[in-house]
Amino acid sequence: MHNQNNEILKHLHELLQTNEDSIKGYKDAADHLKEGELSTIFYRFSQQRALFKEELKKCIRELGGDESEHTDFSHEVHRLWMDFKSGLNGSDTEKIIEDCKNADKQAAKSYEKALKADPPAYVKEIIANQHRMIKGAEVQLDEFKKHPEGR
Template sequence: MQDNRNQLTIDKLHELIQTNEDSVKGYSDAAEHLKDGELSTIFYRLSQQRALFREELKDCVRHLGGNDIENTKMSHTLTRLWMDFKSGLNGSDTVKIIDDCKKADVGAVQSYEEVIKSNPPEYIREIILNQLNLIKGTQTQLEEFKKNPN
């Protein structure tokens, strides 16, 4: 049986799993809408990176004795629907797509920082910090892409 700390960590990890699921979809959608082949490839790779993050977090949940099946929360469903809607409206406006992805990553960083504050076990904290640092690196990359969209 899981103790309360493990259950709190599992709940927080489920939120990060869903955050990464949203990022997988968002970056994949962005890659499809971009005209620039090189930038599209980078966004597709970011989608793959977030899929790896998601799987790594699922492993953490299983290690803690939790179920890795995700229950999509309404807030994440609405986030995905909004991103789909905006992608459709923006067509292939590269700067707008980059801005949308950047905003989504700002939310992801906040989610990751919240999990770190919940004091997860050290090995999970290291995984989360590594993923967080890569997401922050992506934010810097996105800013550079925005300065030179073509």
């Protein structure tokens, strides 16, 4: 059980980092666009990820881990958000949406790995719910891209 707990804590720390990156990434996107509905959507996603981060910290504490412990993850989500930030100035709205979707697709993969680690039921429910909302963000961005003027 202890080993499994360590494995689950490792995944939770990765999700924590994923959400920290997403908070910054979506906030940067919102700030870059400055106004309009898409900026509001990005800001809301940033706030959503901040809530996810707090839920994950609570799970880590409840499993006996230390949420302030930072493992250095060289994961794809971080790289995608960093590439996104460096390319923001020359990016058009469609590229920004695409980059955000790509980062969320990678985030969803991290969530899927965490779910496969078979965490306790209450943790699994939180992770599954966050995963659903991340997938929902992707759908919302697709819809916005298809009908930007109809909003």
